Amino acid sequence: MRIIVQKFGGTSVATSEGREKCRRRVTESIEQGYRPVVVVSAMGRKGQPYATDTLLDLAGDLVGERELDLLMSCGEIISAVVFCRTLREEGYPCVALTGGQAGIITDSSHTNARILRVVPERLHRELADGKIVVVAGFQGMTADGEITTLGRGGSDTTAAALAAALKAELAEIYTDVDGVMTADPRLVPEAQVLTRVSYQEIMEMAHLGAKVIHPRAVEIAMEGQIPLAVKGLDGQGNGTLIGSYHTVTADRVVTGITHLKGLAQFILRFNDEDLSLVVFQRLGNAQISIDLIQVNPGLIAFTVLQSAAEKARNVLGDLPMEVEVRSGFAKVSAVGGGMRGVPGVMARVVAALNRVGVRIHQTADSHTNISCLVEESDAEKAVRALHDEFNARAK
Known part of the structure; x- marks a missing residue:
């Protein structure tokens, strides 16, 4: 079974138009012979009803971290269910799962948990039944059944962890830019998309301020030797491919x-x-x-x-x-x-x-x-x- 993991961010799934673009990316992967597992973030940005920051504002200062995790996990769960509906409207069988239902086991560090392992049996069963699996990103579950969230960038980490556990051929991270750029294009208009970058280089760039992908996701992908592709949802190109590449050339001192x-x-x-x-x-x-x-x-x-x-x-x-x-x-x-x-x-x-x-x-x-x-x-x-x-x- 050829498996691909595709992660879509909050702005991508916030509107029906955006969800339709995501749906097309999923169906394209099916046409290419893949069985897709989809990871989604909470819909929208701060101020919109289901965005993580909006849910945090609802909680205020008197809610403990355990209860915050219960609240913050709702945004991604809602997003997963809504995107399942988008797929079913086009006749695609699918199932929405929480992080815990998908087998993501974490430590007990509420609001900033670390994934300990992924138990992928449920995912394999659903894929074998011919379903598209839509997983709520940013969350997992402790061995005791407590819901946890993974901190900022947690949906990227979810995608990488699932890809590693499933031995996927590829994990795709869709963003609002066409890939990893040589610099922030808002500051350097002539910045270009990097076609290939090594795991080590992208981890450095992510730790040092590049916000396209979370460094923990790259670390997990590198450990599992899972290629990552960072792509723009609206882009026509191949984006940036991240893997065990030797990108050093005589004229590329700085990436x-x-x-x-x-x-x-x-x-x-x-x-x-x-x-x-x-x-x-x-x-x-x-x-x-x-x-x-x-x-x-x-x-x-x-x-x-x-x-x-x-x-x-x-x-x-x-x-x-x-x-x-x-x-x-x-x-x-x-x-x-x-x-x-x-x-x-x-x-x-x-x-x-x-x-x-x-x-x-x-x-x-x-x-x-x-x-x-x-x-x-x-x-x-x-x-x-x-x-x-x-x-x-x-x-």
């Missing part, structure tokens, strides 16, 4: 430019060297994620999301050190497997930003990316400068 806004920079100054360990332990115990970490004798610098800045300051407030917090930063990154072992890439990054008057406040690098902390007001200019410098384009 793409990403950016992430809304960061705060912490600079800590102290005399007691033993405080370094205490700082990192406290931040870790408080579940505060830090980035762009720089450690020198008597000084630590790092960044956090602006939304976590006050919590981080409070966690460190009683330590004998000077704590300076600067707001209004963004991280701009050049990502590419082609920079591994290539001298002079950092020099090109610095020169490109200097030419357009962008001040670099902090840097970090690995074998496959270079990230610069810049003022948020300079982020767009920095993205365009790096995209021009490395002539990032689809190959």
Whole structure:
């Protein structure tokens, strides 16, 4: 049995016109000889009745995380049932399943659960009966039967996990852009769709700010060696294929430019060297994620999301050190497997930003990316400068 998993986002299934486009994608896969499993997100965006953020607003501040999961799971369940109706109107047999009914078993971390395993027997039975299976994304169930949700990007993760469990030939992620771009096209109009990207590169890009696909979904697909395709619902092309590809060529040092806004920079100054360990332990115990970490004798610098800045300051407030917090930063990154072992890439990054008057406040690098902390007001200019410098384009 040739299985394909197709994931459709909330805006795609929000209207009857959008659902009809999704239906055509599903029936195209059937015509190509596949048995489709469909994953859907909650319909629409914030302000629309069944969107996740709208459901969160209904709950307010007095509802616990367990009850929040019960509420938030409803949006995807409604979406699955409505899309089943769209398929049945055209004569296609189908069944709508919750994440738990589809066999997705998670840990008990409500509102941000992690998938432990997928038990695919029900899915296999329904497919063998000739049905299209429509699964509510973003959710699962604990071994004790409690409903959980998977956090932001959870429907992507659902699709990848089901594809891996079913040993699908392909998982398709449909979005409102034509694939993974060399940069955000809103900032760089000449940005192009990447035709092929390695799992490692796309994970880097996703972690560093590209919002087309969730990094956990890529991680699961890589572990299961499931090819991922990121496509536009309205696009005619093949989108971006993600897999175990060797994308490094002599003229592709950098694959793409990403950016992430809304960061705060912490600079800590102290005399007691033993405080370094205490700082990192406290931040870790408080579940505060830090980035762009720089450690020198008597000084630590790092960044956090602006939304976590006050919590981080409070966690460190009683330590004998000077704590300076600067707001209004963004991280701009050049990502590419082609920079591994290539001298002079950092020099090109610095020169490109200097030419357009962008001040670099902090840097970090690995074998496959270079990230610069810049003022948020300079982020767009920095993205365009790096995209021009490395002539990032689809190959």
